[in-house]
Structures are given as structure tokens and as C-alpha cells.
Amino acid sequence: MASLTPELVASTFFSFSHFTPKPFLHLSTRSSRFLTHSHSSSTLLSLNAPNPTRPYRARRFTVSATATASPQTDHASTVIPHDNRIPATIITGFLGSGKTTLLNHILTAEHGKKIAVIENEFGEVDIDGSLVATKAAGAEDIMMLNNGCLCCTVRGDLVRMISELVTKKKGKFDHIVIETTGLANPAPIIQTFYAENTIFNKVKLDGVVTLVDAKHATFHLDEVKPNGVVNEAVEQIAYADQHDHDHHAHVHTHDPGVSSVSIVCEGSIDLEKANVWLGTLLLDRSEDIYRMKGLLAIEGMNERFVFQGVHDIFQGSPERLWGPDEPRINNIVFIGKKLDAKELEKGFKACLL
């Protein structure tokens, strides 16, 4: 097969719109999707400026406010010690809202700060970790938490990771950024910063940035969930830059109807077949498939091919070169409702050469 140039492949992916016009027509509307990003960015810019309206509560913080007698007057004056705990920012937002994109922007921007990253991904396959700008000057450390969701199953791991960072890597970074899964309920994660002494004494929660995909937000916000099941999209927006640390016992359940299917398989992919397969999925299932993303080893292409899908919006393009000894392994994740793992695997395997 003739060698494919990145440009040729990208246009091949896009050219699918000629015979299945609906999904790819939306490519042109992408710029209007993330209408609230400007809001998110401004929230981010204000991260280092403490919110003066939010009282600083030193509950369980060992360096608490102290009262000292002034030598000039008989009145006691209160000295609030400088809060030199390490700031942490939580980036939250529904699936595909742009968290990894923002994180990469933070890691590559010139701000002179060294950032430790904790990345939590839904689905067993680590695609985001591979797409985070690991070589970025600002990234001191990237830790992955992929065996569950930060808001429930791996909360203990989060505590351990942060404790490890502030003890073993002390002084090597200035800020911690935590990217949650798109299905995380931020409340229990926020609570961790106040409820765990080991964290509270060393780390201050500086901000909660929630990204909103303006195109699909209403769809997810309006979703009616079964009794006792949390609507994560609502929770994420409710907790944006609002640290309700007096909340107790957050009992919540993820929607059992939402699941993930991961495919990991070595081998070369026929781009044309993949185009048809993914395009057909988009046409038939875009409402139920909230998110699809993948790294593909395309036949004849020297670069890893990355594709991103958020409902009916789809994008694919070559990324960095495969390393000389890097196995050409395909990684794909689907997240959504009524996913049939066998069917998806069968569709994928049909694209292999």
C-alpha cells in the first residue's frame, strides 16, 4: 500500500462526510461548541487570587490563626499566618468537555510553575495519559489513576498519591492539577481536601474549574436519572469554584446504564474501513455514545492516528511518530449507554488488515 501522508489521511477521514453527511457536517460547528470556555479560562486565571468573599477556615489546619499582644497597645491583634500549603486545582467537566485540552494548555503555557498532574480516566485504557503533554516544561510529574473513578473507588489512592507528592517530591513542584473523569461527581473529591488531615495540612484546594461543552450540555443536564443516581453533569457545574466542605457522607451512585468498552489490539488498521465503521456508528448511535476516543495504528502511516468523538462530533488526525521500538497497538474507548462490547469488538476487528 502506498505511504499515506498526514494530510491525505486527515482528508480521508473528513471525506467520509460525502456519503454519510450527517455526523461530519458538525465539524464546521465545532468552534461554537465550547461557548463557556471563556468563562472557564477566566476562572482558571483567577486561581492564584484567593476569593476574598470566601472565608478562610483553618479547621484542622495546624497553622491556625493566632492572637498576639501588640507591644504598642493593650488590644490583642490577630495575625493570620501566610498559608503556604501547596495549591491544588481540580479540573472537572462532562465527557469530552475539553479537560485534557485545557490541561495540555496549562502544561505548555509559559507561567514558570512546575505542575504535578494527577489524571483519572474512565475506562481501563489510558488514552488521555498518552495525550497529555508529558514532555512539557511545566509538567513535573504525571500520575495516572485508571482503576476506578476518583469520586468513589479510588479516593483512597488519591489521598495516597497526594501524600506521596507532598512528602517524597516536596519542593519539586509548585501546584497540583487533578483532572477527573468526565463522569466524576466532584463533591466527594472536594471533600477529600478537607476531611483528610494529611492532605488538609499540606495542600489547599485552590479552585474547581468546570468545563462545559455548550453543544451537548443541555442534553446531559436534562437527563432524568433513576432514583438515587447522580446526574454528574449537574453536580460538576454546581461545584465549580465552590468548596462546600461541610458536606457529609455523599452517598451517590453512577448511572448503571452508562458503561465503557475498551479495545486494545496490535495490528494495522485499514483507514477506509475504519472510516466506514466509525461513521456508521456515529450515524446510528451518536445519542447513546457519549464519547469515543482512540489511538490507531493506520497501515502505511508513521504517525499515531488520534481520533476524538463527542456524540455526533468527530475529529481524527495524525499525532506524533510511533517510536522505533514502540509496539503499534490500537487503543479505543467507548463510553455511553447500551454499549455492546462484542459488537464493537467485531466492528473493530473487521478494520484490521
Ligand SMILES: Nc1nc2c(ncn2[C@@H]2O[C@H](COP(=O)(O)OP(=O)(O)OP(=O)(O)O)[C@@H](O)[C@H]2O)c(=O)[nH]1
Ligand atoms: N471547538 C472546540 N473543541 C474543543 C475545545 N476543547 C476541546 N475540544 C475538542 O473536544 C474533544 C474532547 O476534548 P478533551 O480535551 O479530550 O475532552 P475531555 O474533557 O478531556 O474528555 P474526556 O476524556 O472524555 O473526559 C477533542 O477533540 C478536543 O480537540 C474547544 O475549546 N473548542
